[in-house]
Amino acid sequence: MYELNDTYKAHLDAIADAIQASPILAQYLEEEEDEYYEALKAEFEPQIEAAHEQINHYSPFEIESFERYLLDDRFEGLFLPRVLGYSVLRPQINEHYYYTRQNDHFGQVLNYIAGNMNFDQLRSRIGQAVQVGFALSSDIYVTGLVDAIPTKRVRQFLLQQKSDDARTAAGRKQIYDRYKRQFKSRNYQYAPFPVEPVELISHTDHMVNFLLYRVSNAELNNDALPAPLFEFATNPDFAGRRELIEPVLIYGAYLTPEEETKDAIVEVMNRERKDNGDRVTSQVMNFILRLKNDPTVTFGPEQELALGTIIDRSIDDELTAYFNLTDRIHGEGYTEPEVQEAIQEEVLKHDGLSDFNENIRQSILVYFDRLATSLGTDDYNEWYSVTGKHFPVYMKIFANEQFNQELRRLAIRYTKRLIKVHTNKRGKDYRDIKKTTVSTWTDYNFMNEKQLKEFFKTPRKRKKTES
Structure with a gap:
C-alpha cells in the first residue's frame, strides 16, 4: 500500500x-x-x-x-x-x-x-x-x-x-x-503485495486474483502495476519460492516488460527453471491452463506469445518445447500442415491428459472458437471448408474425447445460428446446410441419425385454446 x-x-x-x-x-x-x-x-x-x-x-x-x-x-x-x-x-x-x-x-x-x-x-x-x-x-x-x-x-x-x-x-x-x-459493476478491488517472505503464503493468492482482475478489464489503466510487480519479482528474498511464479507469469503475459526490465525478468525465470525445474514447469503449465479455462480472464494467443518472450529457449526443458510450439501455432497458423505435424510430434511425447497436451488443445480450440464467432450466417461455406479439413486432423492428433466435445459444442452453436436465419426448408441455403451438417456430424460422431433428425426438426407451434 x-x-x-x-x-x-x-x-x-x-x-x-x-x-x-x-x-x-x-x-x-x-x-x-x-x-x-x-x-x-x-x-x-x-x-x-x-x-x-x-x-x-x-x-x-x-x-x-x-x-x-x-x-x-x-x-x-x-x-x-x-x-x-x-x-x-x-x-x-x-x-x-x-x-x-x-x-x-x-x-x-x-x-x-x-x-x-x-x-x-x-x-x-x-x-x-x-x-x-x-x-x-x-x-x-x-x-x-x-x-x-x-x-x-x-x-x-x-x-x-x-x-x-x-x-x-x-x-x-x-x-x-x-x-x-x-457491487457487481463497481471497481473496488485491491490487494497488498508481499514485501517480506513471511507474507508470501498469506498474500500471494489475493495478489494474483487482483492482478488478473486488473489486466482482464480493458477499461482500467494499469500503468501503476509494473513497478511494484517488478520489485516483487526481483526481490532476492523470494528466490526459490513457489509463490513467485504466477505473478511473474502475469507480468510477462500482460504488462510487456521491455529492455532492462525484461532482461531481469528473464533472469528470474532462468534461475527458477534451473534450480526448481520440474516444479516450475508444472506451475507454469497449470497456471496457463487456469487462465485459459477462466471465463473472467482474458488469455489468448496474444498473451501466450507475450509470455513466451520471457522464456529463454536456450534452456532445454519442457517450457522451451511448449513455447517453441505455441510460437509456431500463433505465428505460422494452426491450419498449416507443417505446424500440425509439429503438434503431433510433440503431443506424442506427453501423456494424453497432461497439462502440456491440454494446453495445446486449448490453444487450438481458441481458433475454432474465434472462427465460429467471427463468421456471419452467410459465410457457412467458409466454416465448412475450414472445419471439414481441420476438424478431422486435430481429432486424430489429440484423440481426446473432451476436445471432440468442444468441437461439437462450437459446431452446434454456429449451426443453430445458421438455421435460425435460413429458415426456408426448400431454399438452397437450408438444404446445403442440412446436407453438409448431416454428413460431417455423422463422420465426426457428433450426433447419430435420430439426434440429427431432432436437431433439424421445426418445433410445432402450440394451438391457442378457445376460452
Missing part, C-alpha cells in the same frame, strides 16, 4: 473545505433535520465518489490511503457507508468463508463511523456491510471491535447486526454473495 499522493490530498481537502463552507451544512447543524444531511450527501458524495473511482482506476495501490483520508470530521461522514462496503468485500476469504487475514481496514472505518457525530444518519446505510464484515471475521475480533466502542447504544446497534446465519459456512456464503451482487 502506498501513501496518498499530494494531488489527491489537495483535491480531497478542497472538497472538505467546500463541505464545511456549505450553507446546507450550516442549516443541518442548526436545525439537525435529516433532510439537510440528505441534501449534503446529494451534493458532495458524487464528488468524493468520482475521486475514488479515478484513483482506483489510475493508482489502485493508494485506494486504502484515500479511504483513510476520509476519516476526518471535515467530511461529515459522507461516502463512508460505501467505503465500509468496499472494505468488507475487498479482502481474500477462505473456503470456509472467513477472512484469511484480520480485516483491520474494516475495523478502522467502522470504529470511526461509530464515533462520528452523524452516526444516526449513517447507521441506516451500514447495517448490511456490518453484517457481512462480522460474518467473515472471527468472534474474537468482532468482540474486541465492539467492546472498544464507548457508546452503549452504538454497541447495541452493532451487536444486532450479528446474524445467526453466520454460524455456518453456507450461511456466511449466502450473506457474502448477496451483498457482493450489489
Whole structure:
C-alpha cells in the first residue's frame, strides 16, 4: 500500500473545505433535520465518489490511503457507508468463508463511523456491510471491535447486526454473495503485495486474483502495476519460492516488460527453471491452463506469445518445447500442415491428459472458437471448408474425447445460428446446410441419425385454446 499522493490530498481537502463552507451544512447543524444531511450527501458524495473511482482506476495501490483520508470530521461522514462496503468485500476469504487475514481496514472505518457525530444518519446505510464484515471475521475480533466502542447504544446497534446465519459456512456464503451482487459493476478491488517472505503464503493468492482482475478489464489503466510487480519479482528474498511464479507469469503475459526490465525478468525465470525445474514447469503449465479455462480472464494467443518472450529457449526443458510450439501455432497458423505435424510430434511425447497436451488443445480450440464467432450466417461455406479439413486432423492428433466435445459444442452453436436465419426448408441455403451438417456430424460422431433428425426438426407451434 502506498501513501496518498499530494494531488489527491489537495483535491480531497478542497472538497472538505467546500463541505464545511456549505450553507446546507450550516442549516443541518442548526436545525439537525435529516433532510439537510440528505441534501449534503446529494451534493458532495458524487464528488468524493468520482475521486475514488479515478484513483482506483489510475493508482489502485493508494485506494486504502484515500479511504483513510476520509476519516476526518471535515467530511461529515459522507461516502463512508460505501467505503465500509468496499472494505468488507475487498479482502481474500477462505473456503470456509472467513477472512484469511484480520480485516483491520474494516475495523478502522467502522470504529470511526461509530464515533462520528452523524452516526444516526449513517447507521441506516451500514447495517448490511456490518453484517457481512462480522460474518467473515472471527468472534474474537468482532468482540474486541465492539467492546472498544464507548457508546452503549452504538454497541447495541452493532451487536444486532450479528446474524445467526453466520454460524455456518453456507450461511456466511449466502450473506457474502448477496451483498457482493450489489457491487457487481463497481471497481473496488485491491490487494497488498508481499514485501517480506513471511507474507508470501498469506498474500500471494489475493495478489494474483487482483492482478488478473486488473489486466482482464480493458477499461482500467494499469500503468501503476509494473513497478511494484517488478520489485516483487526481483526481490532476492523470494528466490526459490513457489509463490513467485504466477505473478511473474502475469507480468510477462500482460504488462510487456521491455529492455532492462525484461532482461531481469528473464533472469528470474532462468534461475527458477534451473534450480526448481520440474516444479516450475508444472506451475507454469497449470497456471496457463487456469487462465485459459477462466471465463473472467482474458488469455489468448496474444498473451501466450507475450509470455513466451520471457522464456529463454536456450534452456532445454519442457517450457522451451511448449513455447517453441505455441510460437509456431500463433505465428505460422494452426491450419498449416507443417505446424500440425509439429503438434503431433510433440503431443506424442506427453501423456494424453497432461497439462502440456491440454494446453495445446486449448490453444487450438481458441481458433475454432474465434472462427465460429467471427463468421456471419452467410459465410457457412467458409466454416465448412475450414472445419471439414481441420476438424478431422486435430481429432486424430489429440484423440481426446473432451476436445471432440468442444468441437461439437462450437459446431452446434454456429449451426443453430445458421438455421435460425435460413429458415426456408426448400431454399438452397437450408438444404446445403442440412446436407453438409448431416454428413460431417455423422463422420465426426457428433450426433447419430435420430439426434440429427431432432436437431433439424421445426418445433410445432402450440394451438391457442378457445376460452
